[in-house]
Amino acid sequence: MGRGRFLTERPVAHRGFHDIAAGRVENTLSAAAAAVDRGFAIECDLQLTADGEAVVFHDDTLDRLTDSTGPVRDRSLAEIRAASLSGTDDRIPTLADLLAEIAGSVPLIIELKPQPGGDALERRTTSILEGYSGPIAVMSFDPRSVRAMRSLAPHLPRGMVADRFDDAESESLSPLRRLALRHLAWAPMVRPDFIAYGVRALPANAPLLLRHLGLPLLTWTVRTPAERTTAARYADQIIFEDFDRTDRASAELG
Numbered sequence: 001m002g003r004g005r006f007l008t009e010r011p012v013a014h015r016g017f018h019d020i021a022a023g024r025v026e027n028t029l030s031a032a033a034a035a036v037d038r039g040f041a042i043e044c045d046l047q048l049t050a051d052g053e054a055v056v057f058h059d060d061t062l063d064r065l066t067d068s069t070g071p072v073r074d075r076s077l078a079e080i081r082a083a084s085l086s087g088t089d090d091r092i093p094t095l096a097d098l099l100a101e102i103a104g105s106v107p108l109i110i111e112l113k114p115q116p117g118g119d120a121l122e123r124r125t126t127s128i129l130e131g132y133s134g135p136i137a138v139m140s141f142d143p144r145s146v147r148a149m150r151s152l153a154p155h156l157p158r159g160m161v162a163d164r165f166d167d168a169e170s171e172s173l174s175p176l177r178r179l180a181l182r183h184l185a186w187a188p189m190v191r192p193d194f195i196a197y198g199v200r201a202l203p204a205n206a207p208l209l210l211r212h213l214g215l216p217l218l219t220w221t222v223r224t225p226a227e228r229t230t231a232a233r234y235a236d237q238i239i240f241e242d243f244d245r246t247d248r249a250s251a252e253l254g
Contacts, residue, residue: 003157004194004216006107006135007237013040014221014241015058020086025065027056028090029101041107043220043239046095048121053077054095054128058113066092073115095128104134109196109218109239111161112140112149122148129153139196143186150190158191159218160184162207163198184210196220199227202234211236 016031017024017040024030027044035042045058050073062068062075066083080092093101095110102108115121122145129136138149139159149158165178173181180186184195184206194216197207202219211217211234219231220239231238 004137004159007041007109007137007157007159007194007218008216010039010041010107010237012043012107012109012218012237012239013038014043014239016042016044018241023088025085025088025090027058027092028085028088029093029097030088030090032098032101036102036105039106041109042102043109043111044098045111045113046121046125047072047113048115048124049077049080050074051076052120052124053080054121054124055080056093056095056098060113095125099128099132099134102134104132107135107137109159110136110138112138112142112145114140114142114145119145119148119152121145122152125149126152129156137194139194141181143181143190146190146192147186157193159194159196160187160190160192161196161220163201164204182206194218196239197235199230199235199238202230208234 013035015026017034017038018026018031024034032042044056046054047057049055057072061071062083065086068083083092085091112121137157137159139161140146141161146158146160149156162181162184165173165182170178192215195207195210196218199219199222207217217235218237218239219235222228222231222238222240223242
């Protein structure tokens, strides 16, 4: 499994160990701290602000989780920090904030969200990660982003994220591109160290072939007993949420 070996050693909390009922919003420092307390690895998402800072946030817009609106990429870091997250005291953290919170105590898997044009997010991420000594990996749905990280930070484990691409968000993609993404057609170009594949799309030939060839296979987002059974059969580790949030043993694969 090479450089991606640490990715399979413990379950991965999707966007941190979040629980809105407990006041822990996804991708916040509170969610990260809760994951660290329980010994889980952490998956997070990165977006780029208008002034070029990498912030930990999943959505393209602020509308769903904050009291602000509009695209993240159209807001400055100051505006992003001013947004209130679902009535909590948390604010949207920068990648640097998250690294300081985790401090190398658990593995971190960073998903680089697709950005319009260029590789500014990849360059900013690489700059921030310089000198960080904890276990860390990067991944993306966009093969261009993974290829950029291969060039900018060849020492970091990098992964391809994929699923069936049959949801509403994928409707803007051409049928040919969806087919290529589903079957990991860019793997020879980006040379991934691991694969993160949607659990509802398993079993699937492409990720299972690459797993057979030695690449760790993570599967997301595991939420139900049935999905845990699928993960145990086909994958090496889970990226999970929404079940038994108090007992680490209950989240183990298998």
